[in-house]
Amino acid sequence: MAEFERNILITGGAGFIGSHLVRQMVVNYPNYRIINLDCLTYAGNLANLRDVEERPNYCFVEGDVCDFEGVQRLFGEYSIDGVIHLAAESHVDRSIVDPFTFARTNVMGTLTLLEAARRQWIGAWEGKRFYQISTDEVYGALPLDGGLFSETTRYMPHSPYSAAKASADHFVRAYHDTYGLPVVISNCSNNYGPNQFPEKLIPLFIDNIRHGRPLPVYGKGENVRDWLYVEDHARAIDLIFHRGRDGETYNIGGNNEWRNIDLVRVIVRTVDRLLGHPEGYSDHLITFVADRAGHDLRYAIDSSKLQRELGWKPSLQFEEGIEKTIRWYLEHQQWLDDINSGAYRGFRPR
Numbered sequence: 001m002a003e004f005e006r007n008i009l010i011t012g013g014a015g016f017i018g019s020h021l022v023r024q025m026v027v028n029y030p031n032y033r034i035i036n037l038d039c040l041t042y043a044g045n046l047a048n049l050r051d052v053e054e055r056p057n058y059c060f061v062e063g064d065v066c067d068f069e070g071v072q073r074l075f076g077e078y079s080i081d082g083v084i085h086l087a088a089e090s091h092v093d094r095s096i097v098d099p100f101t102f103a104r105t106n107v108m109g110t111l112t113l114l115e116a117a118r119r120q121w122i123g124a125w126e127g128k129r130f131y132q133i134s135t136d137e138v139y140g141a142l143p144l145d146g147g148l149f150s151e152t153t154r155y156m157p158h159s160p161y162s163a164a165k166a167s168a169d170h171f172v173r174a175y176h177d178t179y180g181l182p183v184v185i186s187n188c189s190n191n192y193g194p195n196q197f198p199e200k201l202i203p204l205f206i207d208n209i210r211h212g213r214p215l216p217v218y219g220k221g222e223n224v225r226d227w228l229y230v231e232d233h234a235r236a237i238d239l240i241f242h243r244g245r246d247g248e249t250y251n252i253g254g255n256n257e258w259r260n261i262d263l264v265r266v267i268v269r270t271v272d273r274l275l276g277h278p279e280g281y282s283d284h285l286i287t288f289v290a291d292r293a294g295h296d297l298r299y300a301i302d303s304s305k306l307q308r309e310l311g312w313k314p315s316l317q318f319e320e321g322i323e324k325t326i327r328w329y330l331e332h333q334q335w336l337d338d339i340n341s342g343a344y345r346g347f348r349p350r
Helices: 016-028 068-078 092-097 099-121 160-179 201-211 230-243 260-274 304-310 318-331 333-341
Strands: 006-011 032-038 058-062 082-085 129-135 183-188 190-192 215-218 224-229 249-252 257-259 286-289
Touching: 006 016, 006 068, 016 032, 016 230, 032 068, 068 099, 082 099, 082 230, 092 099, 092 160, 099 129, 099 160, 129 160, 129 230, 160 183, 183 230, 190 230, 190 318, 201 215, 201 260, 201 318, 201 333, 215 260, 224 230, 224 260, 224 318, 230 249, 230 304, 249 304, 257 260, 260 286, 260 318, 318 333
Parallel strands: 006 032, 006 082, 032 058, 082 129, 129 183, 183 249, 190 224, 215 286
Antiparallel strands: 224 257
């Protein structure tokens, strides 16, 4: 087995954010071995990583983060010295219907990884790092008239999804405080970009417009979200993993707040233009539906600590990022069609 400077385990690397991070780490750090652990649930898609699957420093392992014996074997076999933990159930609507799955994956999966790391690294913490990727939803909600989530904002989750992520974050901090495990946590705002599973708003609505299907907007569309381009998030994760201070939390935000209804109108207008439709062609598809239970009104991230300490800032303004994103989905319609048909689940690396 080839020698590498580091052996980094990335969980959930076949998913949306994970695949962008895996690609970035594999390409930018040829002296690192990147081990992608993913159980390939519905949101995992190995087609997202076709361009790096043959790289000598990339390894895919199909497995469950809740399988303690399997995770322990992985730590030993690959001499894992860093973990970037992204594997999670993340769709709020699904968490309302099936909270047990979210508790199992997001809480017990995190605990499994923490304990495997502790047992592998105990007494040799130097050069090790456990990085928990969290969400701004653990903070609860903000009023429409102002305020930002900071790293010291009190946790107040409102959905089973955010409650499970909050619990996982508490376990990470507890392992740092109790055992000395070297950890960092980051909380990010809503991500968007290529390869996002089309249950999420932006790819779902692009696909629905393409097929002339309704665009269901919760309530009156007044909920506000801060949007972060996924490749900017991956760059931030890279920086925090390598240069973040042990035991610290860093917020990652796009500084791009949009009301849902305004975002939907931008998507409609842009897709219609790129498809050659006249202005207003798809406006009739916008449909207001009953609001989601526990729907937080506004999220907004203060990422000044990350910018101040590590020099990170978003590379794209939202208007540029959303145009780039929509073009990608329209140019990769087969990717969307494979997901809609289920064909993507049969894909395996050559």
